[in-house]
Amino acid sequence: MRPVDIIIKKRDRGELTREEINFFIKGLTDGSIPDYQAASWLMAVLLNGMTARETTDLTLAMANSGEVLDMSHVVKIAVDKHSTGGVGDKTSLVVLPIVAAAGLPVAKMSGRGLGFSGGTLDKLESIPGYRVNLSTEEFETQLKNIGVVLCGQSKDLAPADGKLYALRDVSGTVQSIPLIASSVMSKKIAGGSQAVVLDVKVGDGAFMKTLAEARELATLMTQIGELAGRKVTCLLSGMDQPLGCAVGNALEVIEAIDTLHDGGPADFREHCLHVAAHMLVLGEIVSALEAGRTLAEQTLADGSAFAKFRQLVSAQGGDVSFVDSPLKLPRAPFVEVVAAPRSGFLSQVQAQAVGEASVDLGAGRAKKGDALDFGVGFVIHHKVGDSIKQGQPLFTVYASDELKRDEAVQAVLAAHVIGDAPVSPLPLFYE
Secondary structure, X not given: XXXXXXXXXXXXXXXXXXXXXXXXXXXXXXXXXXXXXXXXXXXXXXXXXXOHHHHHHHHHHHHOOOOOOOHHHOOOOOEEEEEOOOOOOOOHHHHHXXXXXXXXXXXXXXXXXXXXXOOHHHHHOOOOOOOOOOOHHHHHHHHHHHOEEEEEOOOOXXXXXXXXXXXXXXXXXXXXXXXXXHHHHHHHHHHOOOEEEEEEEEOOOOOEOOHHHHHHHHHHHHHHHHHOXXXXXXXXXXXXXXXXXXXXXXXXXXXXXXXXXXXXXXXXXXXXXXXXXXXXXXXXXXXXXXXHHHHHHHHHHOOHHXXXXXXXXXXXXXXXXXXXXXXXXXXXXXXXXXEOOOOEEEEEEOHHHHHHHHXXXXXXXXXXXXXXXXXXXXXXXXXXXXXXXXXXXXXXXXXXXXXXXXXXXXXXXXXXEEEOOOOOOXXXXXX
């Protein structure tokens, strides 16, 4: 069997056998198949798709490319959550502490930014000292001791996905339903959680642009999870505008900390509470969403969710003084508040354009291995449907130099569309 024959077969719209998929993933993992062949295969998959059977086989091959954890000997039930990515989506930084503070262990392996979509690990690394790489023993011990882990994939867990994930970001192959589904679910299966809440984003700032695409991805991931013996709930949430206000690594951490102090933007807070309620139901802490919502709100009000976040950061080596005083976090030196050019009603804040502008500032990667600038990004001050007055602050740019700042101002200004007619607010969740 030769890698090039497998690439050609998929290029020509053939259906790969389980043996061919296992061979390719094994070669990718052991290094016998180089990046350039893997990238070529990824493009063939993006263009020609995969059957449900192929995608399931790919998921299991990726999960079994390394160690598959069993958390049942560590905790009674561990619940995970995963978002398919968006702009301003710092949900894990708030939801995990809420859920853990409510008594439900949560073990999550996160990823880095993909394309215009920010990555949870990148945000966490803006906190000095925070370790995203944990050994299996550290992962299990921390889950048992404090009930929450938020780290990256160890080299032992789904290593094939780690390699493909980095390649997808820089090879133009992010927006593929089989590749997204297999990447997400291979990590969930390898990570050992018994139940998973999936948050599939849909809209301009998501990889799934339509509800039909989002439903297809949600259905596929749910089927894979059930075949692997996991309990799965999938939510479809809107991403036609940034979630919350902050876009950019340290800026998003600051917003998450504000939310954990029972503040934060209304849409972001509501999103976190809704996801947390579903996790608490799936993890059998409560029997109904209303009770889950009440319990989640209580952890914010009494400070236990913020205390759990501090505990998480400390356990993974982060300097908690930056959590206690978030203004110590990286902050870009060139800041500009941009005023609304006209009065009217905000009809669009094009999330993808904002996400791409944040990458251009240095908050994301243009190519594999790029260093990030943790202090750059945007604060978007208004939501679709808001009444806008000419001259009032529309958004704020944080940049590392004046040229990038000026380019970002123009890009994000163009992403804001102000019209004369009233506009309804956008939904947070579709189904």
